């Protein structure tokens with residue numbers, strides 16, 4: 549199988565975690581692509597014209613898209629060890645929890661890209677509200693003390709990568725999950741510390757997402773810059789940590805970010 553991935557993408561990290569969980573690392577060739585560059589024609593042919601990743605090419609030559617669909621494919625094809633709950637009710641509950649991931653990601657990405665200081669509180673409140681929803685869900689349906697159920701499972705494979713991305717809010721805006729939300733705080737800390745979620749680190753994410761903190765990203769560049777902070781080269785590990793305060797001018801240059 550061939551896995552097409554954008555380093556830094558939370559939906560791609562879902563698949564990275566599944567590949568390790570299923571012990572199929574040796575069966576999957578990983579092809580990293582640069583999200584800031586136009587997609588090559590050969591890739592668009594495989595994805596039938598859509599530009600988003602992850603995508604998984606399987607032995608039949610078919611290319612699967614949509615991270616949750618790929619997770620489901622890997623779960624069914626390599627049933628041991630099971631990542632999802634076996635019990636149908638428990639699995640439905642974890643799928644309900646995963647549904648909270650969409651608005652959770654949207655709130656976080658909207659806040660990091662915002663450049664209007666007057667809107668900051670409103671957007672911070674929207675992120676708080678998403679954490680409050682996760683907290684309530686964990687209290688209503690959770691069985692574990694940290695994760696939704698006893699172990700890092702389906703819900704965490706899907707949501708930990710998003711929770712980890714939203715650490716860019718902590719780095720660039722000093723954001724903290726409200727202290728009253730103790731249940732989701734415990735879940736969050738356990739997700740970020742779990743061995744399955746260590747391949748992509750917060751130190752990588754904050755380097756890759758610098759442009760988002762300056763209102764750009766996802767294909768556009770901040771003014772005066774030539775190289776995206778999402779670029780594959782130079783590798784993120786060879787770049788300095790970006791300046792933390794996203795409201796502070798001037799913006800870092802390509803050279804200051806270690807991009808050239």
Ligand SMILES: N[C@@H](CCC(=O)N[C@@H](CS)C(=O)NCC(=O)O)C(=O)O
Nearest residue numbers: 557558559599600601602614615616
């Ligand atoms: N619903 C999709 C979302 C995938 C997605 O949005 N990927 C982003 C990267 S995080 C992407 O490829 N963006 C660039 C594009 O859409 O061209 C999934 O779960 O796989």
